[in-house]
Amino acid sequence: KMLKSGEKHFSLTLILFKDIWRYIRFIITNKCIGERLNSLNATDKRFRNHNLLQADIISTVEFNHTGELLATGDKGGRVVIFQREPESKTEPFSQGEYNVYSTFQSHEPEFDYLKSLEIEEKINKIRWLPQQNAAHFLLSTNDKTIKLWKVSERDKRPEGYNLKDEEGRIKDISTVTSLQVPVLKPMDLMVEVTPRRVFANAHTYHINSISVNSDYETYMSADDLRINLWNLDITDRSFNIVDIKPANMEDLTEVITAAEFHPHHCNLFVYSSSKGTLRLCDMREAALCDKHSKLFEEPEDPSARSFFSEIISSVSDVKFSHSGRYLLTRDYLTAKVWDLNMESKPLETYQVHDYLRSKLCSLYENDCIFDKFECAWNGADSVIMTGAYNNFFRMFDRNTKRDVTLEASRESSKPRAVLKPRRVCAAGGKRRKDDISVDSLDFTKKILHTAWHPTENIIAIAATNNLYIFQDKLNSEMH
Amino acid sequence: MFVCGSICGAAVDFLSHRVCLSSPSQQRPNMFPKGTKRKFSDPAEEPASSGDPGPAAPPPAARTLSSSYSLQRQSLLDMSLIKLQLCHMLVEPNLCRSVLIANTVRQIQEEMTQDGTWQIMTQALAAAQCPADRLVATEVLCRQTEPGAQAGQSPKPFPVVGLEEGYHSEEVVMEGEVETEVTMSTLSPQLSSSSYLAGPFGMDPCWDEEDEDGDCEEEEEEEEEEEEEEEEEDEEEEDSEECMSEADEADRDHLSADSRTGEQVFGTFEIKHPTPPPDPALEELFSDVDPSYYDLDTVLTGMQSTPKMGPYDLLESLSSHAPTALSSSASCRSDLNELDHIMEIIVGS
Numbered sequence: 001k002m003l004k005s006g007e008k009h010f011s012l013t014l015i016l017f018k019d020i021w022r023y024i025r026f027i028i029t030n031k032c033i034g035e036r037l038n039s040l041n042a043t044d045k046r047f048r049n050h051n052l053l054q055a056d057i058i059s060t061v062e063f064n065h066t067g068e069l070l071a072t073g074d075k076g077g078r079v080v081i082f083q084r085e086p087e088s089k090t091e092p093f094s095q096g097e098y099n100v101y102s103t104f105q106s107h108e109p110e111f112d113y114l115k116s117l118e119i120e121e122k123i124n125k126i127r128w129l130p131q132q133n134a135a136h137f138l139l140s141t142n143d144k145t146i147k148l149w150k151v152s153e154r155d156k157r158p159e160g161y162n163l164k165d166e167e168g169r170i171k172d173i174s175t176v177t178s179l180q181v182p183v184l185k186p187m188d189l190m191v192e193v194t195p196r197r198v199f200a201n202a203h204t205y206h207i208n209s210i211s212v213n214s215d216y217e218t219y220m221s222a223d224d225l226r227i228n229l230w231n232l233d234i235t236d237r238s239f240n241i242v243d244i245k246p247a248n249m250e251d252l253t254e255v256i257t258a259a260e261f262h263p264h265h266c267n268l269f270v271y272s273s274s275k276g277t278l279r280l281c282d283m284r285e286a287a288l289c290d291k292h293s294k295l296f297e298e299p300e301d302p303s304a305r306s307f308f309s310e311i312i313s314s315v316s317d318v319k320f321s322h323s324g325r326y327l328l329t330r331d332y333l334t335a336k337v338w339d340l341n342m343e344s345k346p347l348e349t350y351q352v353h354d355y356l357r358s359k360l361c362s363l364y365e366n367d368c369i370f371d372k373f374e375c376a377w378n379g380a381d382s383v384i385m386t387g388a389y390n391n392f393f394r395m396f397d398r399n400t401k402r403d404v405t406l407e408a409s410r411e412s413s414k415p416r417a418v419l420k421p422r423r424v425c426a427a428g429g430k431r432r433k434d435d436i437s438v439d440s441l442d443f444t445k446k447i448l449h450t451a452w453h454p455t456e457n458i459i460a461i462a463a464t465n466n467l468y469i470f471q472d473k474l475n476s477e478m479h
Numbered sequence: 480m481f482v483c484g485s486i487c488g489a490a491v492d493f494l495s496h497r498v499c500l501s502s503p504s505q506q507r508p509n510m511f512p513k514g515t516k517r518k519f520s521d522p523a524e525e526p527a528s529s530g531d532p533g534p535a536a537p538p539p540a541a542r543t544l545s546s547s548y549s550l551q552r553q554s555l556l557d558m559s560l561i562k563l564q565l566c567h568m569l570v571e572p573n574l575c576r577s578v579l580i581a582n583t584v585r586q587i588q589e590e591m592t593q594d595g596t597w598q599i600m601t602q603a604l605a606a607a608q609c610p611a612d613r614l615v616a617t618e619v620l621c622r623q624t625e626p627g628a629q630a631g632q633s634p635k636p637f638p639v640v641g642l643e644e645g646y647h648s649e650e651v652v653m654e655g656e657v658e659t660e661v662t663m664s665t666l667s668p669q670l671s672s673s674s675y676l677a678g679p680f681g682m683d684p685c686w687d688e689e690d691e692d693g694d695c696e697e698e699e700e701e702e703e704e705e706e707e708e709e710e711e712e713d714e715e716e717e718d719s720e721e722c723m724s725e726a727d728e729a730d731r732d733h734l735s736a737d738s739r740t741g742e743q744v745f746g747t748f749e750i751k752h753p754t755p756p757p758d759p760a761l762e763e764l765f766s767d768v769d770p771s772y773y774d775l776d777t778v779l780t781g782m783q784s785t786p787k788m789g790p791y792d793l794l795e796s797l798s799s800h801a802p803t804a805l806s807s808s809a810s811c812r813s814d815l816n817e818l819d820h821i822m823e824i825i826v827g828s
Contacts, residue, residue, distance in 0.1 A: 111820040117571050118816055143571070205574055224574040253582055255575045274575050307555060307586055311579045361551075365558060370576045 058462035060449055064128035064136065067453040069151075070098055070460055071138055072467055073123025077107040079140055081151065081191075082469075096458070098469050102151060102191040107142040119144050125210050127219070129232075137196070139219060143206040146221055148197035148232065154190045158182040202228050202238045209259045215266040222259035222271060225252075229283075241289045242271060242281065257372070258318045265324070268293075276313030276331060278338065296327070296343045298336075308360040308369065316372035321381040322454070328384055330375040333357060335386050337398065350396045350403065353388050355426055355438045368443050376452040376459075387447025390436065391463045392422060408447060408461045408468040419470065549596060552587055559584045 055076030062071050070082040083101035110119040121142055129137040135152040160182045165171050205224040212219045220229050220241070227242035242259075246252050255274045262268035267283045279292035300309065312332035319328045326347070327338040333354055336346035352373075356363060363369040368389075375386040387393045388405075396403045405422045425435045449462040457472035562580050591597040 109816060111817065113820075113824075116817075120571070206571070252578060253585075255578050257575060274579055307552075307583055310582055310586070314575070314579060361555070364555075367562075367576075370573070370579065 053465065056465040058449060058465060058467060059122050060124060060126050061451040061460045061462045061467070062126045062128060062138075063451050063453050063460065064138075065130050065454060067455055067458065069101065069128070069136060070451070070469070071126045071128065071140075072460075072462065073106065073126050073140055074465075075120075075122040077105055077109070077121030077123060077142065079104055079106045079123060079126065079138075079149070096471060102193055104149070104193040106140045106147060106149065107145065110144075124207055127210050127212050129212055130216055132216070139210055139212065141207050141210050141221065144200065144203055146199040146207070146210060146230075147195055148199075150192075150194050150196045152192050152194075154192060155186060155188075156184040157187045159185045197232070197235050199230055199235050199238070202230075208257060211259060211261045211269065213261045213266050214264055218266075220259060220261065220269060222256050224255040227256065227259055227269075227271060227289075239287070241283060241287070243288065243290060244273075257315050260318055260320055263320050263322060263324045270318055270320070270327060272315035272318040272329060274314040275310060276315055278315065278318060278327060278329060280340065294340070294343050296338050296346075298345045306360070308364060311364070311369055312360065317374040319375055319377060321377050322379060323381055326381065328375050328377055330373050330386055332369060332371075332373075335375050335384055335394075335396065337384065348398060350384070350394075352386055352394050353424070355424055359438070363443070366443065368446075371446055372448060373446075374449050376450050378452050378457070379455045385450055385452060385459065387450050387461070389443050389446050390424075390441040391445040391447060392424075393447045393450060393461055408463045408466075408470075409445075410466075549594075552591070556584060556587045556591075559587070 055074065055078075057075045058072050059075050060071075060073040063069070064071070068084050070084075072080050072082075074080075080103045081101045082098040085097050085099060087096055106123055107121040109121045111117075112119055119142065123140050123142060125139075125141050127139045129139070129148075131137075135150050138149050138151065140147055140149060159166070160180050162176060162179055162182075163171055199221070203221065203223040203226065205226070207221050207223045209222040210219060211222075216232075218229055218231055220227055221238075222228075222242075225243065225245040226240055228238040229241045230238045242256070244254065244256060253275075257272045257274055259269060259271035262270070268280060269283070269289075270278055270280045272278050276297065278296035280294040280296070281289035281291075282293045283289060285291070285293065300313075315329045315331050317328075317330045320326070321328065325340060327340065329336050329338065329346075330352075333352060333356060335350045335352055337348040337350075339347045360369060373387050375384060377384055382399055383395055383397050385393060385395045390407070391409045392405050392407050394403060394405050405424065406419045407422050420434070423432065423435045424438060424441065425431050426438055431437065445464065447461055447463055451460045453459070459470050461468040461470065559580050563577065563584070588597065591600070
């Protein structure tokens with residue numbers, strides 16, 4: 001039995017989903033990545049030594065379309081790609097584990113001489129392109145520049161050149177007595193990552209989102225005030241499709257926080273704002289999509305109004321469901337599911353950490369109220385996931401209406417152990433064993449970036465500079 | 480943001496001290512619990528707990544608000560203004576954060592206007608007798624200074640905004656020594672009721688070059704922008720070169736913005752210290768404060784040159800918490816990185 005006898009009282013809360021979750025923990029620490037990176041071309045070694053901790057903070061996590069590859073970007077401008085090992089029958093426990101596939105430096109710190117400001121190399125977003133040939137392509141972006149990278153494998157190399165010997169030295173012609181045809185011979189697998197396109201100088205403000213269109217030809221990049229449409233092959237031009245910059249910057253009260261293309265309709269996209277609104281735009285209507293097709297906004301509850309109402313209503317992430325029928329948004333305290341056909345209010349609202357509502361002033365003081373949490377759908381659009389503080393992350397089952405809080409930390413989970421659900425109780429409230437009081441939450445440990453495998457129950461959780469990958473292992477022996 | 484937290488803590492304590500209000504049970508985390516916002520028109524809310532209103536307490540018209548609420552609101556306002564200021568310190572301010580904080584400030588200001596406490600504050604400032612050696616009311620000069628001459632204490636201007644009709648006085652209340660002159664467009668009553676005095680600063684020569692049609696009004700507006708550029712550059716002269724090439728589109732908007740409107744909304748700065756602060760440390764802290772703090776436009780666009788490290792360091796030294804590894808390393812790093820780049824330019828490597 002999965003449960004120990006002493007934990008019977010937890011049994012009801014543990015069995016929340018149809019499948020029984022059994023998690024295999026797989027932590028990639030900054031140390032092993034750091035060792036690999038010493039050989040990389042690091043121009044700012046001084047910064048790396050001085051800010052080793054900061055540069056390793058993971059800033060984005062993204063599975064590719066098959067889930068075989070997982071890319072992470074960090075504050076130091078590096079991208080690390082993990083590949084899932086093919087399942088092997090001999091070692092059942094190692095099936096489907098993710099190992100480092102490739103590491104490269106995507107962006108370097110830059111200095112904008114015109115404005116005398118540094119441009120951070122932190123990777124804000126990574127998006128994979130759908131695979132069309134043997135190579136993989138991904139877009140990575142920092143605050144100002146988007147780059148298209150090609151990730152390809154090489155496992156053969158030609159041997160038997162006529163003019164060069166094995167080491168590549170030019171042969172003495174007089175020693176060449178016969179001609180041979182070079183032959184491709186297998187070699188150790190080598191992963192090459194090359195930059196194919198650089199899309200630069202199109203954004204005055206900080207890029208917060210990129211999204212690849214379902215037409216596989218275009219993609220969009222969104223900054224605080226504008227959204228641009230690019231063709232993947234053309235780097236010197238982009239079309240501006242949304243511009244909310246007021247003529248007078250003093251009138252600025254709203255910024256764009258996230259944007260995404262519809263997964264199936266290449267003419268539709270949505271963008272969210274700092275005032276908690278979502279706008280669905282149709283590119284067929286006009287060249288400049290300032291006028292929305294649909295505006296999704298929940299009317300404010302006047303009884304709950306406070307000085308922080310607007311801040312906590314700011315949408316930090318928006319994701320279309322895989323079906324394209326729903327939108328998932330995350331604001332500071334809640335996650336909401338919207339039906340594209342209903343603009344007046346969300347379909348479902350999930351409280352992520354409502355116990356923070358009484359602490360908004362402190363969170364405003366220490367800036368935590370501005371944290372931007374991301375959210376994710378599972379492959380079937382039945383469960384949504386988002387992060388919280390204290391290295392907790394939450395999952396909500398839309399069908400059963402059940403939710404669970406789990407923790408991503410070394411202390412609480414050992415390899416192949418089942419993750420124990422956590423509970424946060426209000427200060428002074430009735431407290432069970434292992435519960436955490438609101439006042440003891442660690443607000444420096446925040447899970448902002450999470451990703452869900454497109455088809456399987458595998459999740460990737462970025463906790464500061466550690467990456468956790470949890471898998472659901474259906475094991476027929478245990479129920 | 481431990482730094483910010485401790486300063487706000489100081490501000491709150493200072494306010495409590497001054498207003499002679501002690502509410503030890505009032506914990507800051509519970510500052511704005513849901514649904515406890517008091518309405519102006521609610522007579523039942525006559526605060527028995529208002530305690531002993533200090534010199535800056537709201538008058539009878541606004542006293543229906545609990546003093547603790549207005550105190551909390553005030554400290555929230557102060558906190559927000561500090562945050563806007565700190566935005567400037569960072570390498571590149573986060574626009575979303577700045578906008579949200581600015582909206583919060585606006586919201587507080589609107590509420591205070593409705594409650595009538597706004598007018599009280601502005602009048603309190605007008606009436607406040609700061610030490611004479613700091614008053615520069617009549618010292619409106621039209622001289623220009625070089626940017627470099629502003630090394631050292633940069634005076635903190637208080638653009639006074641008359642939101643109400645009839646408030647036309649223009650004062651510059653400065654802390655610290657007056658080392659620079661004020662380039663002032665006019666004292667004339669032709670200014671609208673929302674007249675303001677741009678704080679003491681010098682005309683940056685580079686802006687002069689770009690601005691050929693020195694229209695008085697335009698100058699006035701630009702002064703506000705240049706003021707920030709100025710203040711930030713006074714410590715790093717290399718940046719004056721960069722300033723000259725700032726012809727970015729965003730700068731244009733920044734330049735042409737009607738800062739007067741911004742002042743209308745954000746004329747809260749005098750509220751910061753309606754009466755002379757008894758705390759000399761705080762005073763010294765804010766004497767170095769970058770006046771660009773007051774300009775929403777600069778805040779929002781983040782168009783400034785060197786981040787000012789002086790006040791930030793000062794804040795750090797005052798805070799009882801060590802700054803988080805993130806913020807301190809970010810500041811050191813940006814500093815180092817920037818110097819490196821500047822050196823590269825100079826050396827031409």
